[in-house]
Amino acid sequence: MSNGAILNADVLVCGGGLAGTMAAVAAARHGANVLLVERYGFLGGNATAGAVAQFNSWQTANGRPVIAGLASEVVERLGRYGAAGEHQTFVMSTGHKMDRVEYAPEILKLVLDDMITEAGVRPLLHANLLRVSSANRRIEAVEVLTKSGVMTINPRVLIDSSGDLDALHRAGARFLELEENESLQPATMMFRFGPIDFDRFHALAPAELAALARKGFESGELARAALHASRDPFSDDGWFNISRLAIDATDAMALGRAEIEGRRQAWRAAGYLKAHVPGCERGQLRSFATQVGVRETRRIEGDHVLSAEDLLQPVQLDDAIAAGAYPIDIHPAAGGGLDYRGLGEDHAYQIPYHSLIPVSFNNALVAGRGISATHTALAAIRVMTISMAVGQAAGTAAAMAARAVASAASVRGVPVGELRATLLRDGAVLR
Ligand SMILES: Cc1cc2nc3c(=O)[nH]c(=O)nc-3n(C[C@H](O)[C@H](O)[C@H](O)COP(=O)(O)OP(=O)(O)OC[C@H]3O[C@@H](n4cnc5c(N)ncnc54)[C@H](O)[C@@H]3O)c2cc1C
Structure with a gap:
């Protein structure tokens, strides 16, 4: 492959963190030709490069499971390498109960390699997003800078899971702004x-x-x-x-x-x-850690902006594609403490499909910590369990959208009932 190479993909996943890797695996398992672009030589993002080392919040405080599907498969595969701890519940310094699975970040790299290889995802590692061009609300071409020079990818559907949403930023998408009294959550060197x-x-x-x-x-x-x-x-x-x-x-x-x-x-x-x-x-x-872990940067402006109220007073959503039970947990930029709002015993919330759809484009989705959510809602839904669940949903939806004739692949045309039924068949929990 040389400078100037042009590649095609049904689904192009930009960013191989946990959300992107789950999206790529789900899309490939549903028949799409998937290319996964990642700037490092390994997958996992914050989970490996950031060495976060524990997956939090698989269940409500009273033990009702809210995360399963591909996320559970990751833990099961880590277990086969001996690289995951037991599922455990502990009491935090705030006095709240929290559950988690500890894991070895280095071995997670192997697990993610296994999963994409078995699913037939084409990895394009050591590739940095450079330029993105669009026309008529469609992403047309993504240029990446690689060891071989600049390569161009023409996707039918793009998933931006780069955390910072570099692909959609370079494409000129609209983003949400912080409110006056808000600041980005700080980064951490593990x-x-x-x-x-x-x-x-x-x-x-x-x-x-x-x-x-x-x-x-x-x-x-x-x-x-x-x-x-x-x-x-x-x-x-x-x-x-x-x-x-x-x-x-x-x-x-x-x-x-x-x-x-x-x-x-x-x-x-x-x-x-x-x-x-x-x-x-x-x-x-x-x-x-290989790099500082980043909690928050850009958040896309999506068809639905998930708010703290959506999480704190949840209603059943027709377009729910994932669930979560992690509380609102804001690390303030200044001071030593946390702004932590625990949830009730059986309290879970849902993530709507429309929070994955950027208002600016018809053939793009967002997965992971950049989905359309307020600063406060992001402080809950950013964790890795939920990122994996949302990634699985984004990949499944993108594969469905890519099946339409090339010019018509539209993420808004995905039949949400069918998407939800597929996710349930694939083991996901939606409430
Ligand atoms: C310090 C810290 C502690 C945390 N603690 C916990 C915890 O205890 N439990 C928990 O469950 N969650 C925790 N989280 C949250 C969680 O780790 C993240 O929110 C989650 O991993 C986000 O996943 P993601 O796939 O959306 O993004 P990321 O993990 O950020 O992945 C983005 C991927 O895109 C790639 N990328 C970015 N830009 C480009 C580019 N321009 N070109 C090519 N590739 C690119 C990156 O290399 C990366 O692989 C913590 C986060 C941090 C930072």
Whole structure:
């Protein structure tokens, strides 16, 4: 393949994070010819490059499952490699209950490789989105910069799952703005620290851990008042989420500075762990995530803008394509705490298909953390379980849209009843 190559795809998925990878797998399993573009040499996004290391919120507080389908398959496949922990419920420092599955980010790369390979997805790795052209509300061509030079892809349907929605941004789509009193959630440099004596570490009561975290924040050693670790399934190491970097990650200069500052904050936090936190005395900082994890950047303006009210007072939606039960969890750009609004015992909400459809285009969908949602609603639906469920729905819908004659592939023409029935057959939970 050389500079100037032109490729065709029924479905072009831009961004191989968890949302994009699930979208690509779902579309390919439903018969589409799928190309998956990713800037790194591996898939997973925040889940691997960002080393987030735990999938949160599979169920309501009283244990009703709200996530399954491809997301459960990912965990099952991680389990076959020995790389996933048990499904567990724990009490957070806020006093709320939360469930999670811890996993090894490096092995998740292998699982995602397996899934796209078996589904027949064509990966185009080490490829950066460059230019996107459109006409008559349709994406016509996507140019990517690769090792072989610039390559052009002509998709029937495009899914932008690049997190920052670089493809739709380059295409000139409309985006939602922050309200006056809102700011982007900060980014975080995850770091691996160990060995930890987890018997002692986990014996700390939530209030003790919270007090230690507060002390570290007040002394300036911790950038946020948190000391929460995801355990590596293979060792006595943990991944810590402590740094706090208030940036717009679509600003190239700010992103570079945040990588450097993130490593500095992580180093200081590791020193605090070793000096003050029971169970961490023998530990040391072992590695940084490949890049700072990014919680929030662009949000698309879609046919439906999902709001906090939609999540807090849910009604049954005719176009629900996924469900979730993760609470509203805003990491403020300043200060050490969280703005956390827990949900009731059996409280789940739905994600509507129309929040995946950009108002600006007829042959494009969004999957993952860029879907059409207010800043507050995004703070709930951004987690990886929901990103995977939404990705599966986006891929399934895109394959259905791509089946129409080439000139007519329209995401608004997808029969939503059929889409929902297909997702249910494929194991998804929609309420
Ligand atoms: C620090 C942190 C902690 C978190 N903690 C949790 C947690 O405990 N539990 C949980 O479930 N969720 C957690 N989340 C949320 C969750 O990780 C993300 O919201 C989720 O992974 C988003 O997935 P995504 O696929 O939409 O986007 P991303 O993971 O951002 O994936 C986007 C993909 O697109 C690629 N890409 C971007 N731009 C381009 C381009 N121009 N060209 C080509 N490729 C491109 C990227 O490399 C990446 O692979 C956390 C997030 C962060 C940042």
